[in-house]
Amino acid sequence: MQWTNLSEQTVYENRWFRVNLADVVLPDGRHLDHFLIRLRPVAVATVVNAANEVLMLWRHRFITDTWGWELAAGVVEDGEDVETAAAREMEEETGWRPGPLQHLMTVEPSNGLTDARHHLYWAEDATYTGHPADDFESSRREWVPLKLVPDMVARGEIPAANMAAGLLMLHHLRLG
DSSP: OOOEEEEEEEEEEOSSEEEEEEEEEOTTSOEEEEEEEEEOOEEEEEEBOTTSEEEEEEEEETTTTEEEEEOEEEEOOTTOOHHHHHHHHHHHHHSEEESSOEEEEEEOTTTTTBOOOEEEEEESOEEEOSSOTTGGGOSEEEEEEGGGHHHHHHTTSSOOHHHHHHHHHHHHHHHO
């Protein structure tokens, strides 16, 4: 039941993504024109402190016009290591520099349309370095008790699937 991508043509491209049109062969031999979006990898990071509180951001997403809790995240720059990008994003967006990062998981949030891969990391300690450079990314940054995460996900307060998956995994690892 494998689909085969015979070729792709770029329809649109910018610094953030490419929209391609693929010639795909289905298992029964039929061809299908399929649009797809090629994206840069995304690095995500947070810290869970000794009190089992997780550092989160409260922010608005204009595309879906929703508010919700998220973790610090951003694209991996050219030539940048994913773990380094995760640490950089966390410090830029929260003002906290993480200690040694541990890989939590890699998820593909919409693999029927895009090749996006989100790499989630976490640390057990962090150092406050000052007000976040990218404070426009969120309305506030807070330490949220990890024990509250499952109910927050259930209420829709953590709407992004990648963030919900990572936070539920942290809940399982630390409190499960």
